[in-house]
Amino acid sequence: MILNSVTVxxxxxxxxxxxxxxxxxxxxxxxxxxxxxxxxKTNLLNAILWCLHGTFSAGxxxxxxxxxxxxxxxxxxxxxxxxxxxxxxxQYTIKRTGGVNENFKVFLIQNDGNNEEIKTAPSLFINxxxxxxxxxxxxxxxxxxxxxxxxxxYISVRRSIRDILGFNVAEKTLEDLSxxxxxxxxxxxxxxxxxxxxxxxDRIQILDESIVQNRKNLSETQSLLETYExxxxxxxxxxxxxxxxxxxxxxxxxxxxxxRLKSTETRLATLERNKIALIREYSWVAFAHxxxxxALDFIDExxxxxxxxxxxxIQLVKDxxxxxxxxxxxxxxxxxxxxxxxxxxxxxAADPELINRLQKARSxxxxxxTLSPQARERIEENxxxxxxxxxxxxxxxxxxxxxxxxILDLDDEKIRSLxxxxxxxKNKIRETERKIDRLNDKIEDLVKGKKELDAQAKRIEGLSxxxxxxxxxxxxxxxxxxxxxxxxxxxEKDVHGLLAEKIDSFLEKYLRQDYRVAxxxxxxxxxxxRNGRPIPPSGGQGAILSFIYxxxxxxxxxxxxxLESAILTPGAIAPLVFDAPFSNLDPKxxxxxxxxxxxxxxxxxxxxxxxxxxxxSEELHKSGKLGKEYYFCEEIAGEQGDREVHSLIFxxxxxxxxxxxxxxxxxxxxxxxxxx
Amino acid sequence: MLDIDLKINKLAKExxxxxxxxxxxxxxxxDRLKKMxxxxxxxxxxxxxxx
Numbered sequence: 001m002i003l004n005s006v007t008v009x010x011x012x013x014x015x016x017x018x019x020x021x022x023x024x025x026x027x028x029x030x031x032x033x034x035x036x037x038x039x040x041k042t043n044l045l046n047a048i049l050w051c052l053h054g055t056f057s058a059g060x061x062x063x064x065x066x067x068x069x070x071x072x073x074x075x076x077x078x079x080x081x082x083x084x085x086x087x088x089x090x091q092y093t094i095k096r097t098g099g100v101n102e103n104f105k106v107f108l109i110q111n112d113g114n115n116e117e118i119k120t121a122p123s124l125f126i127n128x129x130x131x132x133x134x135x136x137x138x139x140x141x142x143x144x145x146x147x148x149x150x151x152x153x154y155i156s157v158r159r160s161i162r163d164i165l166g167f168n169v170a171e172k173t174l175e176d177l178s179x180x181x182x183x184x185x186x187x188x189x190x191x192x193x194x195x196x197x198x199x200x201x202d203r204i205q206i207l208d209e210s211i212v213q214n215r216k217n218l219s220e221t222q223s224l225l226e227t228y229e230x231x232x233x234x235x236x237x238x239x240x241x242x243x244x245x246x247x248x249x250x251x252x253x254x255x256x257x258x259x260r261l262k263s264t265e266t267r268l269a270t271l272e273r274n275k276i277a278l279i280r281e282y283s284w285v286a287f288a289h290x291x292x293x294x295a296l297d298f299i300d301e302x303x304x305x306x307x308x309x310x311x312x313x314i315q316l317v318k319d320x321x322x323x324x325x326x327x328x329x330x331x332x333x334x335x336x337x338x339x340x341x342x343x344x345x346x347x348x349a350a351d352p353e354l355i356n357r358l359q360k361a362r363s364x365x366x367x368x369x370t371l372s373p374q375a376r377e378r379i380e381e382n383x384x385x386x387x388x389x390x391x392x393x394x395x396x397x398x399x400x401x402x403x404x405x406x407i408l409d410l411d412d413e414k415i416r417s418l419x420x421x422x423x424x425x426k427n428k429i430r431e432t433e434r435k436i437d438r439l440n441d442k443i444e445d446l447v448k449g450k451k452e453l454d455a456q457a458k459r460i461e462g463l464s465x466x467x468x469x470x471x472x473x474x475x476x477x478x479x480x481x482x483x484x485x486x487x488x489x490x491x492e493k494d495v496h497g498l499l500a501e502k503i504d505s506f507l508e509k510y511l512r513q514d515y516r517v518a519x520x521x522x523x524x525x526x527x528x529x530r531n532g533r534p535i536p537p538s539g540g541q542g543a544i545l546s547f548i549y550x551x552x553x554x555x556x557x558x559x560x561x562x563l564e565s566a567i568l569t570p571g572a573i574a575p576l577v578f579d580a581p582f583s584n585l586d587p588k589x590x591x592x593x594x595x596x597x598x599x600x601x602x603x604x605x606x607x608x609x610x611x612x613x614x615x616x617s618e619e620l621h622k623s624g625k626l627g628k629e630y631y632f633c634e635e636i637a638g639e640q641g642d643r644e645v646h647s648l649i650f651x652x653x654x655x656x657x658x659x660x661x662x663x664x665x666x667x668x669x670x671x672x673x674x675x676x
Numbered sequence: 677m678l679d680i681d682l683k684i685n686k687l688a689k690e691x692x693x694x695x696x697x698x699x700x701x702x703x704x705x706x707d708r709l710k711k712m713x714x715x716x717x718x719x720x721x722x723x724x725x726x727x
Contacts, residue, residue, distance in 0.1 A: 121697060121700075121703065124696065124697055124703075132700065170692055170695075172695050172699055173691055176708065176709060177691065177712070180712060180713055180716065183713075469724065472723065472724065473716060473720045476684070476719060476720050477716060480684055480687055480688045483684055483685060484688050484692070566693065567692050
């Protein structure tokens, strides 16, 4: 998708019609629009987003109040945005009207210049070019709400990854399939005379619904956890930026305590896992300990020796009696003394098999006896380590509580209030983590129960043809559900590796330093130094990490454009429209990012304030990528009085961008080349 | 078996497409379940005939 132009009419600060023609030259693919803060950058970005999908960005305040104030005063009731764009060599126009008369139309511009309206599924057509879920990452308001860097330097990216992969539609399909399956089960009841299958299916249905509900709860709870973590990190950040030396000292001290607490909790978790492994390995030794001692005293195979002289055995004695002849050749007739003496030996004879078994038992019991002190030593050591870790955790928690108490005692209402909010969020995070653990356990039990019932249902015989058909339909739906779920899980797994690869490539381009990015299993990313230590998000590194991540997402979306899956939404090749991208960026990285950003996409549209010292404009000019430049001029109806006339600098010339004494308040768009 | 897998794959894709049309507002949401039921019925019949 290449944007040719946007026309806004009575949209927020834009009164009447204002048009911007973007640079469509592949070599000079960048359009920069300069504006003072609060003049209309976010309005223009939202006009584009709204025209495409009818939605606004998170940073767009009061979205119900879009009609320009002056236009409203003059009795106008609607506002309009028109976008002209190119896709696969064809030209299209989108016209969206809001206000009293809402309207959305998409046209294909034919070679003769006539417009042909796309009447079949126009919004699906737009979504096939730039899906709604992804649009916010391409048309980015720079607020960065979704990509908050936490105190440890991590960004949670699970939500945005799911948006880019297009999970929403597939998950909605799964919900609908569950509804249909439930209907089929109801129908089955009418045709299953013995009620055997439908009773089982009823139970499966209950489990199914419970699994879906619990998975939904789990997903919502995980999102809630991320939100709490974001809010918590924000509070920590606000507390950390206090100008008070005392607060600064307390926060530093708490950060150190928290780090130790975290590492001790990790150690405790490892020790607890070891404890389970040790119990598994040695529990039989522990239980057998007393028994072993008693048994070894009891078993004395030597007592059996001599009952019959070696190498004789029972079989030999039996053979002598049966053959009535001793091994010395003497005749052993029944009833003789010799016969009776030999016969009495059988009663006292030790069975060699028995001796063998006893020897084996003794050997095993001796092994238990040898292992017993070793097991005791290892288990006692583990218990001691667990106790020490628990004591340390308890002491560190109390240390952290003391610090918090000191902060709450400070004579600063703002700090006290931030600390209270922080503590409340911390409790919420703990509760939410526990809830996630409980939900995971519950889901595991439900899935196991369902599998058992499914196996029982398969064993039922003698169903009516109609009942059989309905059962097959249920099985078919379940297979489809499994297919969709597998693809969702696999794609999330695959993207983990791909994301690491992308991030590394952008890291090299933007930072040119020996940093690396770590990705956690729950899709959190973090910038680390060469020794693997997380880099705190100070000095613009947090902003650069967000930048690297957005660039990686866009690159992934681009590669997924030709995706054949059809279950997941294909990616997009769309322009990157960035509102104030450099404002939070450290000056030492800004120029480099400005140089690399146009290479990331086919078309770049940047809305920005002229930041002195960041050399963004200079870098874009130098790179030869700058195609067009515009600026917003604010016309103000009131008199200037003491107010300042703001200016921007173009080609070393100062250009005023506020004008007083105008007939109405409005923002007008001017192209730099025309005016300077 | 391969044929059944192919049919299930195809059905999954078609069902997601029906959902997509409704999700992105191109088709009325109320029609989607009816279309999904029809697709499932059709494939279920095909599989019955195959076996």
